[in-house]
Amino acid sequence: MKTLDSVDETVAALELSIVMPCLNEAETLAVCIDKAQSYLEQSNVAGEIIIADNGSTDGSQQIARDHGARVVDVPDKGYGAALIGGIAAARGSYVIMGDADDSYDFSDLDPFMERLRDGDELVMGNRFLGGIEPGAMPPLHKYLGNPVLSTIGRLFFRSPIRDFHCGLRGFNRQSIAGLHLQTTGMEFASEMVVKASLEGRRVSEVPTTLKKDGRSRPPHLRSWRDGWRHLRFLLIFSPRWLFLFPGTVAFLVGILGTLFLSLGPLVIGDVGFDLSSQVYLAALTSVGYQGVLFAILTKIYAQHEGFRIPRSRNFDRLERRISLESSALAGLALFAIGLVVAIVQFCLWASAGFGALDAGVTVRTAIPAALLMILGAQTVMAGMFLGVLSVGLKRR
Template structure:
């Protein structure tokens, strides 16, 4: 149980957990991971004879990691020490672990959320939306992504290699389990109003954003790759049609002005795709993501030399086209050119020049950050 000034509820939680272990004859221990309490919480825990560990780093995840590191059992159950979770009814979690599941999540929406136990925004907006995003991004069938009551085997936890120290620790656990193809199960659990007289540590918008940011950064496919491919496809199709001739849809016409915009859209789409590879590579090399087959295959093909050569070829193509266009202009005696003709010719040369330069510099960056991914 992570603890930061929980003197009002800590004893209740400890006694419920101890009673549960005794009732079902389970060999276990209760660990309080203190995160700098100043209200006497530590003395309460020590008086009740449970193990107390102290997390030097501040944060929900930091406290949990410290407590889990000191756990001696083959299974670990984590839950808040504010008396909102029912520590007297943990057998469904243990049963699922004994069946062989790696991670067992509580589902408060299935088990029941008592009146005033969860703020309106958390219940109807925050948790459902973030859980949906988690399911969409990581293909994990979990209805309550952020339930604080969950269980896992110590062996599975060590494989996850969790890194975060804040509230996003809860999301990282589910994401890592999903990416590592672990068996994840879910059991109903109840949520009661916490027994504290002070406000909770959770901050709706700050911590909600941290969870969303974490999900996005752990899924560069949705943050960068998918938008990049959409921009790239749209720009290529649109540009191709306009190059053939002015395009008209209803009363709206599309010509060289649209072509200029689509050229920028094309370059931005390329940048998004490169950033997808950057972020995924960084996550793997920093240990935040397990190495996927797709990234490994990419780096079997990609080398700095190949990237530079490709960039120079594209750059050279752009320069050749630019010189060719200049010669056409010279043949007219540097007279004023027809705008449609001029814009199309210039874009055909400048876009490859910019793209070639991007590929060369991005290849250097990929080479620098890809150490350990090859």
């Protein structure tokens, strides 16, 4: 598969390449190409139109050639794969990409070009600012999918973009090639915005309109499947929100509850908490601690492998201090404390002739001891995994 960072720089560059992904768009392709051609002519922009065909069987390729576009055949299936192939073949200094279903107006690209010429590296269209015609966007997408996913993206990655999934967007070709975009599905739209934001690229928005597409067939987009793929991508690229924040809350609630209940039953209002609650809180502590460890290890791995994910000075200081040895020592200390408590309990049981003990008192103490041993073992194993990452880096 051709990648964005494999662009042939020996080809003389035009100013603008207009790239449209295409899979059986015979009904609307011609009008999209004609609008793009009219823009290039009327604005005196030196440009080209590229149709990234993803295996059309309705004659879209010939239609594109008949209307003066260059066809790039992309055998790898998927929206992102088609765009990666089309962008890699582009010769323009700037690229404006948009769907070939006549839902976007390719004859009105001046707002994108103005921002690109001013130095913005990614210029997103915002359909909510420019206007959405009745019937152009399903209510599920308009009122739930796009607003929720865009809000999550803004929160996770501190991005200024309010319409993460607008299909019409422009960018500096070389700048975006440096992001090494690689997702092949619909989440390509999110990947571009996320990586551009994390890398500190100049990102902006311009209003654009969305009208009802001109196709008689259903769109390729599958709401729940593709929505989940977008959400999954956002979560994976933000270990703080996927692991760290939920894990920290779970750990704090669990450990505090476990320690309080080790002193005796706890009653809040009409609700009482005792041994069974302590067991579940200890389990919550372990799960939460594992989440925090996963967040740390995921972030270290991602940074070692060259992924750009949100980082902070506090995390940088933590990364410098943790190692296989320090993790092993901390883990062994936790394990040892729990083991000492267990040994003391065993000695008390032996002094009583191994007879019956007060179950409430014994279990109430045994749960925190066992929890410390579990947390210690988790810490040691996390340190070992960190050591594996370090060995891998030395081999490279």
